[in-house]
Amino acid sequence: MKFVDEFRDPDLAKQILGRISQTVTQPWVIMEICGGQTHAIMRHGLDQLLPDDISLVHGPGCPVCVTPLEYIDKAIRLSLEPSVILTTFGDMMRVPGSEMNLLTARSRGADVRMVYNPLDAVKLARENRDKKVVFFSVGFETTAPNSAMAVSLAKRERLDNFFLLVSHVLVPPAIEALVSSPGNRVNAYLLAGHVCAVMGWCEYEAISTRFKLPMVVTGFEPVDLLSGILAVVEQLESGTSCVENRYERVVTREGNLRARQLIEDVFSIVDRRWRGIGTIPQSGFALSSSYRNYDAETHFGLESHVVNEPANCISGAILQGLKKPPDCPAFGKECHPVSPLGATMVSSEGACSAYYKYALTTQRK
Amino acid sequence: MCLAIPGKLLEVSSENGLRMGRVDYGGTVTTACLEYLPEAEVGQYVVVHAGFGLSVINEAEVERTLAIWKELYESAAQQGVDIHGRKLESDTTTNETPEESG
Numbered sequence: 001m002k003f004v005d006e007f008r009d010p011d012l013a014k015q016i017l018g019r020i021s022q023t024v025t026q027p028w029v030i031m032e033i034c035g036g037q038t039h040a041i042m043r044h045g046l047d048q049l050l051p052d053d054i055s056l057v058h059g060p061g062c063p064v065c066v067t068p069l070e071y072i073d074k075a076i077r078l079s080l081e082p083s084v085i086l087t088t089f090g091d092m093m094r095v096p097g098s099e100m101n102l103l104t105a106r107s108r109g110a111d112v113r114m115v116y117n118p119l120d121a122v123k124l125a126r127e128n129r130d131k132k133v134v135f136f137s138v139g140f141e142t143t144a145p146n147s148a149m150a151v152s153l154a155k156r157e158r159l160d161n162f163f164l165l166v167s168h169v170l171v172p173p174a175i176e177a178l179v180s181s182p183g184n185r186v187n188a189y190l191l192a193g194h195v196c197a198v199m200g201w202c203e204y205e206a207i208s209t210r211f212k213l214p215m216v217v218t219g220f221e222p223v224d225l226l227s228g229i230l231a232v233v234e235q236l237e238s239g240t241s242c243v244e245n246r247y248e249r250v251v252t253r254e255g256n257l258r259a260r261q262l263i264e265d266v267f268s269i270v271d272r273r274w275r276g277i278g279t280i281p282q283s284g285f286a287l288s289s290s291y292r293n294y295d296a297e298t299h300f301g302l303e304s305h306v307v308n309e310p311a312n313c314i315s316g317a318i319l320q321g322l323k324k325p326p327d328c329p330a331f332g333k334e335c336h337p338v339s340p341l342g343a344t345m346v347s348s349e350g351a352c353s354a355y356y357k358y359a360l361t362t363q364r365k
Numbered sequence: 366m367c368l369a370i371p372g373k374l375l376e377v378s379s380e381n382g383l384r385m386g387r388v389d390y391g392g393t394v395t396t397a398c399l400e401y402l403p404e405a406e407v408g409q410y411v412v413v414h415a416g417f418g419l420s421v422i423n424e425a426e427v428e429r430t431l432a433i434w435k436e437l438y439e440s441a442a443q444q445g446v447d448i449h450g451r452k453l454e455s456d457t458t459t460n461e462t463p464e465e466s467g
Contacts, residue, residue, distance in 0.1 A: 001391045003371045003410055003422055012434055117416025119398060146417045149400060197420040248426040250412050256419055259401045
């Protein structure tokens with residue numbers, strides 16, 4: 001497949017791996033932020049091919065994983081309202097709330113529908129004017145422009161039966177929180193390719209300078225990932241730190257200016273709670289005042305509450321790169337994809353599901 | 366999930382005032398919103414995330430990136446070493462590229 005096969009070339013990957021081995025002289029911990037990259041690393045076995053001195057830890061870049069339990073509960077509560085059609089991405093359907101998931105709610109009569117694109121939810125609102133259509137909008141800077149377009153279209157069409165339940169989060173404040181935490185052991189970051197396709201990498205430059213962190217924008221194929229790892233290792237070994245782009249075919253420094261503009265028009269930056277991590281200041285989006293009429297929490301009067309995670313789930317530590325899935329006593333035993341304890345196992349992007357799918361039998365690295 | 370596979374833009378249309386397109390992923394065709402890619406043209410490859418085109422693949426950058434690796438690979442091979450300075454063996458794959466390109 002064009003623009004895929006070239007970046008899966010095993011000979012080229014082998015060459016880059018060799019160069020990494022030759023460059024590294026001491027142990028380094030590198031975090032890939034994006035859950036899609038975690039899966040690519042595990043699927044291609046890159047973690048097993050790297051020199052022992054390089055340890056990859058997996059970051060919080062899994063939208064489903066970091067959506068707080070109370071928002072899952074809010075979505076379930078809304079779905080059970082007779083007037084509501086609750087729509088969301090497929091990944092969210094099986095995430096356990098404190099009592100049930102959205103699929104269970106649907107089996108109890110809730111009108112829950114999976115959509116591929118938030119514009120499909122606007123279409124439902126257009127076609128079902130007697131219903132209130134709520135799109136449960138989660139994710140990072142990659143899905144925010146999509147929800148922004150959906151709600152701006154609803155406003156343009158004067159649809160008063162379309163609402164967003166917003167739980168959007170942002171990567172840069174999360175990196176700052178991780179770097180500043182006392183348990184931090186990460187030396188460098190692979191930045192999420194698609195988040196940077198939207199936002200560019202300019203907003204990471206201040207973080208890289210402030211914390212002296214090597215940061216490299218990285219894609220999803222083996223050559224992309226290894227090239228990103230080589231770039232951070234070269235910086236680490238030479239004692240330098242800056243933001244580099246190794247996903248040049250997709251990402252520019254400024255990102256997608258149209259998408260950024262609409263995000264700025266539709267959303268305001270607010271404090272957000274992250275599942276497993278806690279509240280991070282100024283780390284997410286909420287609808288701005290000009291779109292408040294479309295805010296499901298305001299319209300339905302949903303109150304905030306904090307719900308505790310299952311005691312035997314360590315997904316919080318995994319999302320912060322403090323532990324790896326095999327470190328969890330429940331991993332592969334009482335916690336598996338059919339019956340997950342936490343979101344890192346239920347989500348297709350979660351680190352636990354990646355390890356379960358690709359590396360259950362490998363030894364802890 | 367971040368779908369990293371670029372799709373080929375087959376057709377551009379308008380729907381409810383939005384720029385839309387049909388995108389082909391090696392035989393699987395889906396619809397994507399192209400409002401954020403006003404510059405995308407039929408025949409180009411685009412990165413789509415959750416139904417929205419986010420970026421047009423920069424083909425010049427693809428060629429540049431691969432050319433840099435190839436250059437390193439070949440210049441090292443001409444000196445009888447691989448790109449990390451180890452002596453090449455006659456039957457390794459590292460000898461193949463210079464021969465092919467030559």
